[in-house]
Amino acid sequence: MKIVVTGPYESGKSKMIHTITDGACINIERRGTTIAMDHGLANVDGMSVFMFGTPGLLRFRTMRKILSSGADGIIFVVDSVDPEADARARLFFREIAFFLPGVPCIVAANKQDAEGARHVDELRKRMSFLAGVPVIPCSAKTGENVDRLLRTLLYLSMMQWSSVFAKFAEYSGQSDGLSKLMSDLSLGREQAVGYLRRFELRKLLEVTVGDETFHVKDEIRPLLENPVLIMRR
Numbered sequence: 001m002k003i004v005v006t007g008p009y010e011s012g013k014s015k016m017i018h019t020i021t022d023g024a025c026i027n028i029e030r031r032g033t034t035i036a037m038d039h040g041l042a043n044v045d046g047m048s049v050f051m052f053g054t055p056g057l058l059r060f061r062t063m064r065k066i067l068s069s070g071a072d073g074i075i076f077v078v079d080s081v082d083p084e085a086d087a088r089a090r091l092f093f094r095e096i097a098f099f100l101p102g103v104p105c106i107v108a109a110n111k112q113d114a115e116g117a118r119h120v121d122e123l124r125k126r127m128s129f130l131a132g133v134p135v136i137p138c139s140a141k142t143g144e145n146v147d148r149l150l151r152t153l154l155y156l157s158m159m160q161w162s163s164v165f166a167k168f169a170e171y172s173g174q175s176d177g178l179s180k181l182m183s184d185l186s187l188g189r190e191q192a193v194g195y196l197r198r199f200e201l202r203k204l205l206e207v208t209v210g211d212e213t214f215h216v217k218d219e220i221r222p223l224l225e226n227p228v229l230i231m232r233r
């Protein structure tokens with residue numbers, strides 16, 4: 001899956017990616033500020049999760065647009081301590097909703113370990129645009145709640161694809177997998193192949209030459225059949 005981590009300046013996006021990927025990431029930065037991107041790979045129960053962190057300075061909007069393209073889920077990081085960051089958060093929230101309409105989003109109420117961190121209720125009151133979006137109190141620094149945050153988002157993202165994923169699991173390895181996918185989901189060939197390509201890129205499955213057959217990794221097959229399993233560890 002592809003997850004984009006965005007939010008205002010200094011909220012802890014880079015730190016979040018560092019924690020999630022256990023340090024297996026790069027950060028293109030200057031004097032501690034991300035100027036291009038963070039990128040890293042995490043593995044959740046055998047599923048590859050490609051993480052992309054955006055710059056938090058307003059002027060890097062084009063970079064955020066490029067990084068957001070095709071994301072399956074959004075981690076929106078807010079600073080629980082600094083009330084001055086709240087107004088910026090609103091701008092960034094509008095921006096990501098514009099880039100990725102309808103894509104599952106979870107809010108990381110970050111820096112909960114720090115003195116003066118505000119409670120989620122307080123943050124919701126101050127940032128009314130968060131209405132209807134799950135907000136998880138966490139700390140990228142200590143790692144508190146970060147795994148739960150990621151798993152909840154992956155669950156929401158997988159649910160968006162649940163009918164497609166169920167068919168991936170069902171027809172994995174079958175010689176006419178593509179045709180069955182097309183007929184069960186009433187898809188044209190181009191669209192069905194598009195789905196295979198999308199999730200081949202995300203390392204969920206492998207497609208044979210000619211596209212007729214696809215193979216899901218054994219390890220993640222149960223997850224595709226039943227996405228809620230990702231919440232249970």
Ligand SMILES: Nc1nc2c(ncn2[C@@H]2O[C@H](COP(=O)(O)OP(=O)(O)OP(=O)(O)O)[C@@H](O)[C@H]2O)c(=O)[nH]1
Binds near residue numbers: 140
């Ligand atoms: N106490 C505490 N500090 C944090 C936490 N997460 C990040 N920080 C600190 O906040 C500052 C900004 O963290 P970054 O991860 O660089 O934030 P960012 O959102 O990537 O910043 P930009 O890329 O410049 O927008 C750093 O000094 C971090 O050490 C946290 O959970 N708790």
Ligand SMILES: [Mg+2]
Binds near residue numbers: 013015034053054056
């Ligand atoms: Mg950063």
